[in-house]
Amino acid sequence: MGKIGGGQSDPPLAKEGVKVGASGGAGAGSPPRDAEATKNSPGTLLWVMDRLEAYLGENYPNFGIGYGGAFNSETATAEIRGALFDHCDHFDELIADCDTCGRKPGNNIRLLTGSGDGVYSGINYWAAQSYQGDHDINPELIASFYLFDRGSAHSRGIDARGWDSPMPFFFSNAVTYQEHQGSVVGDFTAGSEGFWIGDAGASDGSSYALVNHWGSENRSYRVIAFSEPVEAREIRGASAPDGVPVRPRIIVILGQQIANDVFGSGADFADIDWDAQPRMWGKLSVQANIGGGDNGVACLSNDGIYWEKVRKGFQGSSPALQRKYETEVLGRWYQAALVGHEKSYSYLADLLREVSDRPFTEEEILSALRSRGWSLATSRSSELIAKLTERIHHEHGVE
Ligand SMILES: [Zn+2]
Numbered sequence: 001m002g003k004i005g006g007g008q009s010d011p012p013l014a015k016e017g018v019k020v021g022a023s024g025g026a027g028a029g030s031p032p033r034d035a036e037a038t039k040n041s042p043g044t045l046l047w048v049m050d051r052l053e054a055y056l057g058e059n060y061p062n063f064g065i066g067y068g069g070a071f072n073s074e075t076a077t078a079e080i081r082g083a084l085f086d087h088c089d090h091f092d093e094l095i096a097d098c099d100t101c102g103r104k105p106g107n108n109i110r111l112l113t114g115s116g117d118g119v120y121s122g123i124n125y126w127a128a129q130s131y132q133g134d135h136d137i138n139p140e141l142i143a144s145f146y147l148f149d150r151g152s153a154h155s156r157g158i159d160a161r162g163w164d165s166p167m168p169f170f171f172s173n174a175v176t177y178q179e180h181q182g183s184v185v186g187d188f189t190a191g192s193e194g195f196w197i198g199d200a201g202a203s204d205g206s207s208y209a210l211v212n213h214w215g216s217e218n219r220s221y222r223v224i225a226f227s228e229p230v231e232a233r234e235i236r237g238a239s240a241p242d243g244v245p246v247r248p249r250i251i252v253i254l255g256q257q258i259a260n261d262v263f264g265s266g267a268d269f270a271d272i273d274w275d276a277q278p279r280m281w282g283k284l285s286v287q288a289n290i291g292g293g294d295n296g297v298a299c300l301s302n303d304g305i306y307w308e309k310v311r312k313g314f315q316g317s318s319p320a321l322q323r324k325y326e327t328e329v330l331g332r333w334y335q336a337a338l339v340g341h342e343k344s345y346s347y348l349a350d351l352l353r354e355v356s357d358r359p360f361t362e363e364e365i366l367s368a369l370r371s372r373g374w375s376l377a378t379s380r381s382s383e384l385i386a387k388l389t390e391r392i393h394h395e396h397g398v399e
Contacts, residue, residue: 041179041181042181042268043181043182043183043268043269043270044178044179044180044181044182044226045174045177045178045179045180045182045226045250046178046179047268048182048224048252048263049171051262051263052143052254052258052262055258055261055262056125056142059258060127060128060142062127062128063125063126063127063128063142064125064126064128065123065124065125065126065166065167066123066124066126066166067121067123067124067162067163067166067306068121068122068123068124068144068166068211068213069121069122069209069211069212069299069303069306070119070120070121070122070209070211070299070302070303071119071120071121071197071198071199071208071209071210071211071299072117072118072119072198072199072208072209072295072296072298072299073113073116073117073118073119073120073198073199074117074199074201074208074295074296075091075117075199075200075201076112076113076116076117076281076286077091077110077111077112077113077199077200077201078110078111078112078113078120078146078148078197078198078199078200078248078251079108079109079110079111079197079198079199079200079202080108080109080110080188080195080196080197080223080253081107081108081195081196081197081198081210081373082106082107082108082188082189082190082191082195083102083107083191083193084193084196084204084370084373084374084375085101085102085103085108086101086203086204086375087101087201087202087203087204087206088100088101088103090103090110090200091200091201091278091282092278092279092282093110093278094109094110094111094185094186094274094275094277094278095108095109095110095186095275096108096110106187106188106189107188107189107191108188109185109186109188109223110200110278111185111223111225111248111251112148112247112248112277112278112281112284112286113148113248114148114149114150114247114248114249115149115150115247115286116150116286117150117286117295118148118150118155118295119150119155119295119298119299120146120147120148120150120155121146121147121154121155121162121211122144122145122146122147122170122197122211123144123145123162123166123167123170124141124142124143124144124145124213124214125141125142125143125144126139126140126141126142126214126215127139127140127142127215138214138215138217139214139215140215140219140255141194141213141214141215141216141219141255142254142255142258143252143253143254143255143258144197144213144252144253145170145250145251145252145253146197146250146251146253147170147173147174147177147249147250148247148248148249148250148251149173149174149176149177149249152173152174152176153169153173154169154170154173154174155173160306163306163309174249174250176249177226177228177249177250180226180227180228180249180250181226181269181270182224182225182226182252182269182270183224183225183226183227183246183269183270183271183272183274184222184223184224184266184269185223185224185225185251185274186222186223186274187220187221187222187223187256188220188221188223189218189219189220189221190213190216190217190218190219190220190221191217191218192217192218193212193217193370193371194212194213194214194215194216194217195212195213195216195221195253196210196211196212196213196373197210197211197213197253198210198211198373202296202373204373204374204375204376205338205374205376205380206296206339207294207296207297207300207335207336207339207340207341208296208373209295209296209297209299209300209303209332209372210372210373212371212372212373219255219256220255220256220257221253221254221255221256221259222253222254222255222256222259223251223252223253224251224252224254224259224269225246225248225250225251225252226248226249226250226251226252227246227247227248227249227272228246228247228249229244229246229247230244230245230246230247230284234284234285235280235283235284236283236284236285243273243276243280244280245277245280245281245283245284246272246277247284294341296339297336297339297341297344300332300333300335300336300341300344300372301332301333301336301341301343301344301347303332304329304332304333304336304344304347307325307328307329307332308329308347308351310325310328311325311326311328311329323358323364326351326355326360327360327364327367327368327371328368328371329351330348330351330360330364330365330368331368331369331371331372332372333347333348333351334348334365334368334369334372334388335369335372335374337388338384338387338388345391345392345395345396346396348388348392349392349395349396349397349398352392352398353396353398356398356399362381362382362385365381365385366381369384
């Protein structure tokens, strides 16, 4: 029986020398535990991990773990989007139901990001599977873990240690919250392009970095949040009659069937009235606009460098998977370039030069931008592509 740990060495998508990221065997290892943490009480992160570890070992013996990507929060929110939604005004709603933007119960959930704005990154668990020719390049996404603690090295998102050993790095940074009890926020179903996580204020065509999730297409997930209580002095308006707000610090997005199998009705989790939380979050002091700069572009550029590392390290035999990696790089640098990040033009030029024997088609460029959460790429495609191509041609000599 495999385990998260010694027997677990497959990186995500790993088969026959195919690797995602540099995680490799270095990603193995049980979650580091604080020496003081002995309770392992029902509903806590360590309790969840123990059960999940046993279940995956039995049912997904070749699962892999990898760095997932980073997003920037500028409105103290993380929104899970099951489809490409544009910005809309739903800041006081946990789950939006709106005909204008298409958000409906079951395709969106938004949460407070810890103490407020920051760069937050996640790790993914995938079911390993083999790749043959052009098929099967999206293995099932089992779970995603995000840490909403901008003070942690993990959440800086720019820390390459999280690339090489994603799981121990995540859990060593999450130790502060390992005794907090989880609570089920709700379920959602990802659309045909999977789901994204990012700031709820992210608009189509913006510089916001959203994280996409391979292998989540058309699958249903349960969101479990591990939160810390908020002290009364942090709440504006002394009466605070609504109840007690909580700060989500870790969220686990777990395959719905697995969640059912492992945790049943969720009776071991805390009972929180999540629908009431956004109103209370509105009364909290949150730390906003750190740096005031372009954290989205920093995330895009950094994750582009991550995928460039994956792409350059690729030694497999699947041209389709190689293209998938190239497209991940392309999407991030293309988006950054389109929103005016100068350095991304030269990154992009280098990439285009390197793959000049297999130039990207317009369809591939659109797909790369859609994976970034850009649906307007479809309607403005020719204009966008012409603009960028011309500039790269003129300044970098790339045909
Ligand atoms: Zn709306």
